Amino acid sequence: GTPTIPVLEIFGPTVQGEGMVIGQKTMFVRTAGCDYRCLWCDSAFTWDGSAKDLIIKMTPTEIRDELRRIGDNRFSHVTLSGGNPALLPQLEGLVSLLRGEGITIAVETQGSRWQDWLAEIHQVTLSPKPPSSGMATDWPVLDDIVAKLSARPAPFAVSLKVVVFDEADLSYTRQVHARYPGVAMFLQVGNPDVRRMDIGHHAADLLHRYEGLIDRVMSLSDLNDVRVLPQLHALVWGNRRGV
Amino acid sequence: GTPTIPVLEIFGPTVQGEGMVIGQKTMFVRTAGCDYRCLWCDSAFTWDGSAKDLIIKMTPTEIRDELRRIGDNRFSHVTLSGGNPALLPQLEGLVSLLRGEGITIAVETQGSRWQDWLAEIHQVTLSPKPPSSGMATDWPVLDDIVAKLSARPAPFAVSLKVVVFDEADLSYTRQVHARYPGVAMFLQVGNPDVRRMDIGHHAADLLHRYEGLIDRVMSLSDLNDVRVLPQLHALVWGNRRGV
Ligand code: SF4
Ligand code: SF4
Numbered sequence: 001g002t003p004t005i006p007v008l009e010i011f012g013p014t015v016q017g018e019g020m021v022i023g024q025k026t027m028f029v030r031t032a033g034c035d036y037r038c039l040w041c042d043s044a045f046t047w048d049g050s051a052k053d054l055i056i057k058m059t060p061t062e063i064r065d066e067l068r069r070i071g072d073n074r075f076s077h078v079t080l081s082g083g084n085p086a087l088l089p090q091l092e093g094l095v096s097l098l099r100g101e102g103i104t105i106a107v108e109t110q111g112s113r114w115q116d117w118l119a120e121i122h123q124v125t126l127s128p129k130p131p132s133s134g135m136a137t138d139w140p141v142l143d144d145i146v147a148k149l150s151a152r153p154a155p156f157a158v159s160l161k162v163v164v165f166d167e168a169d170l171s172y173t174r175q176v177h178a179r180y181p182g183v184a185m186f187l188q189v190g191n192p193d194v195r196r197m198d199i200g201h202h203a204a205d206l207l208h209r210y211e212g213l214i215d216r217v218m219s220l221s222d223l224n225d226v227r228v229l230p231q232l233h234a235l236v237w238g239n240r241r242g243v
Numbered sequence: 244g245t246p247t248i249p250v251l252e253i254f255g256p257t258v259q260g261e262g263m264v265i266g267q268k269t270m271f272v273r274t275a276g277c278d279y280r281c282l283w284c285d286s287a288f289t290w291d292g293s294a295k296d297l298i299i300k301m302t303p304t305e306i307r308d309e310l311r312r313i314g315d316n317r318f319s320h321v322t323l324s325g326g327n328p329a330l331l332p333q334l335e336g337l338v339s340l341l342r343g344e345g346i347t348i349a350v351e352t353q354g355s356r357w358q359d360w361l362a363e364i365h366q367v368t369l370s371p372k373p374p375s376s377g378m379a380t381d382w383p384v385l386d387d388i389v390a391k392l393s394a395r396p397a398p399f400a401v402s403l404k405v406v407v408f409d410e411a412d413l414s415y416t417r418q419v420h421a422r423y424p425g426v427a428m429f430l431q432v433g434n435p436d437v438r439r440m441d442i443g444h445h446a447a448d449l450l451h452r453y454e455g456l457i458d459r460v461m462s463l464s465d466l467n468d469v470r471v472l473p474q475l476h477a478l479v480w481g482n483r484r485g486v
Contacts (some may be wrong), residue, residue, distance in 0.1 A: 013461045015471050022265060023429070023470035025460060076467040104468070154397050186266070203450060204443060211479050217268060218256045224319040225347070227266035228258050230475070236454050 003090035004057035006032040008046055008083075010066050011242045013075045017233030019125045019186055020159040021106055026077040027067050031091070034083040035112055038133035040165070042194040042239070046083035060093040064101070079106045080121075084113065092117040108161075110135075111142045119156075124149050125186075127161045128176060130169035132190070139179075146180050158183060164213055165190035174222055185226040189213045191234050199238035206230055246333035247300035249275040251289055251326075253309050254485045256318045260476030262368045262429055263402040264349055269320040270310050274334070277326040278355055281376035283408070285437040285482070289326035303336040307344070322349045323364075327356065335360040351404075353378075354385045362399075367392050368429075370404045371419060373412035375433070382422075389423050401426060407456055408433035417465055428469040432456045434477050442481035449473055 012027035032055045034047040045051040058066070067078065078098055085091055086109040095117045098105055104122045111126035118124060126149070128142055129135040149158035160183050162173040169190070177185045189210045196202050210230040217223050237243045255270035275298045277290040288294040301309070310321065321341055328334055329352040338360045341348055347365045354369035361367060369392070371385055372378040392401035403426050405416040412433070420428045432453045439445050453473045460466050480486045 013467075015457055015461075021470065023472040025467055025469055025471065073464045074461065074467065200447060203446065207446060207479055210475075214258055214479070218317065221316045224256075224268055224317065226268055227264065228268065229266040232453075232473070235478070236450055236457070 002059045002061075002093065004059055005063065005088060005090055005094060006055045007058045007063065008032045008051060008055055009242060010063065010070065012067075013071050014243055015232065016079060016106070017236075018188055018229060018231045019108070019127075019161050020157065020184060021077075021123050022229055022232060024077055024106075025075065026079045026106065027071050027075045028079050028081055029063060029067070029094075030081045031083050031085045031088060033087050035087060036084065036110055036129060036133070036135050038129055038135055040133065040163075040190065040192075040194065042191055043081075043083060044194075060097045063094055064097055076102065077104045077106065079108070081108055084109050086111075086113045086115050086118060089115055089117075091115065095120050111145050112138060113141070114145050114148070118145070119148065119152065122156055124158045125161050126158065127163070130162055130164065130172040132165040132169050133163075143179075146183060150180075150183060159186055160184070161186040161188055163188045163190050165192070170216060174220070177223060177226065185223075187213065187217060187223075187226055187228045189228075189230050191231060191239075194239055196239060202238045203235045206234055245302045245304075245336065247302055248306065248331060248333055248337060249298045250301050250306065251275045251294060251298055252485060253306065253313065255310075256314050257486055258475065259322060259349070260479075261431055261472060261474045262351070262370075262404050263400065263427060264320075264366050265472055265475060267320055267349075268318065269322045269349065270314050270318045271322050271324055272306060272310070272337075273324045274326050274328045274331060276330050278330060279327065279353055279372060279376070279378050281372055281378055283376065283406075283433065283435075283437065285434060286324075286326060287437075303340045306337055307340055319345065320347045320349065322351070324351055327352050329354075329356045329358050329361060332358055332360075334358065338363050354388050355381060356384070357388050357391070361388070362391065362395065365399055367401045368404050369401065370406070373405055373407065373415040375408040375412050376406075386422075389426060393423075393426060402429055403427070404429040404431055406431045406433050408435070413459060413463075417463070420466060420469065428466075430456065430460060430466075430469055430471045432471075432473050434474060434482075437482055439482060445481045446478045449477055 009030040106123040252273040259267040349366040351368040
């Protein structure tokens with residue numbers, strides 16, 4: 001039969017809250033499973049077993065039908081998120097089905113695994129993880145993925161995005177930017193509390209941290225051609241899921 | 244002698260708070276003068292006479308020197324803002340001087356006037372004004388400007404950005420997007436109080452309005468391929484000037 005995809009959430013349309021297409025109207029498909037265990041993961045339920053019973057194995061057609069059931073004709077963009085969607089070779093079927101319907105597709109992955117279908121994704125965000133995550137970057141693998149994705153013609157685009165919590169993360173970010181100077185570079189302020197539900201104070205704290213990150217980046221001449229962004233969904237909805 | 248440019252502010256580096264390169268590290272050069280009188284203009288001091296004595300007539304070289312004095316080597320991107328910078332044919336000298344130094348340039352203009360130097364700008368944001376502004380759009384002029392800027396090859400880019408306060412503005416936005424379907428479209432939530440200095444409440448109010456605009460756009464199938472954004476500088480710094 002058709003290979004199935006482990007899905008945890010399908011929701012939208014909403015706005016993409018971060019990165020290279022921040023603000024874009026999009027649907028989200030969140031897959032289960034990750035090869036990393038970031039200390040501050042805001043989607044730990046995709047890999048820590050806590051939502052194991054909510055995982056549904058779906059065929060590409062079933063996912064497309066569910067997108068249409070909840071999004072109807074009110075979307076033309078889909079974001080594949082995780083976990084790490086690049087663990088799943090069987091996403092190829094979904095990517096080609098959606099592309100055949102004229103849908104633009106974005107993916108976020110840490111850049112630890114290649115899949116051939118990544119070449120067909122319009123907007124790939126590679127988000128290598130800084131020291132505060134507790135993870136180590138496999139540079140040769142990332143080099144290869146960046147090279148493959150950068151070689152594609154427009155409108156196919158790739159960007160790097162690093163979450164920054166502290167000075168060690170900022171050093172890591174500078175290292176990433178120096179290694180891939182031609183790739184669009186996004187710095188994202190870290191969310192220090194992925195459980196806090198007091199939206200007002202959460203937003204104020206995140207904006208304060210965002211201002212601090214701006215100050216640091218503005219002082220560094222090796223980070224001139226970069227973009228510094230908060231997570232808009234965290235500002236608007238706090239840590240609520242499915243918005 | 245060299246034609247001079249009426250300048251009101253030169254500041255940075257800071258982040259671009261809105262539109263197609265939101266988050267980009269950039270310097271700002273704000274020129275004086277506007278052919279519009281938007282009711283909610285957040286830069287009315289550029290045209291209402293209140294800052295008349297602060298206008299300095301500067302040559303391109305003087306502007307470049309001032310950018311280097313305050314930004315040193317900590318920038319590679321400059322944003323020309325107003326007022327309406329497209330009133331000034333003499334910006335051509337500045338544009339070519341900055342481009343010669345490898346600087347990427349962005350401009351925001353309402354699209355009411357053409358200047359040949361606009362063709363040399365890497366990121367042009369055209370921001371036609373909706374009904375709440377009290378201004379009327381000259382569609383044939385805008386058609387011509389959109390056509391000229393859209394015809395340029397990458398990395399030259401153009402986008403449309405409309406500020407939305409109410410339902411009439413949203414209707415206008417839909418009209419703009421339908422007229423120029425191939426041009427990247429940004430909706431920006433309006434800032435209802437350009438004088439309020441209580442940043443905490445200002446940010447909370449803006450985020451609430453942003454959520455409301457998201458809800459409306461998500462419901463409309465003719466606004467699928469759009470991006471909806473707040474003004475990040477208004478969230479972080481409120482209505483403070485020069486940041
Ligand atoms: S790579 Fe992403 S999903 Fe995986 S653990 Fe890290 S933050 Fe979580
Ligand atoms: S076009 Fe821009 S600068 Fe001119 S009045 Fe309107 S908002 Fe103000």
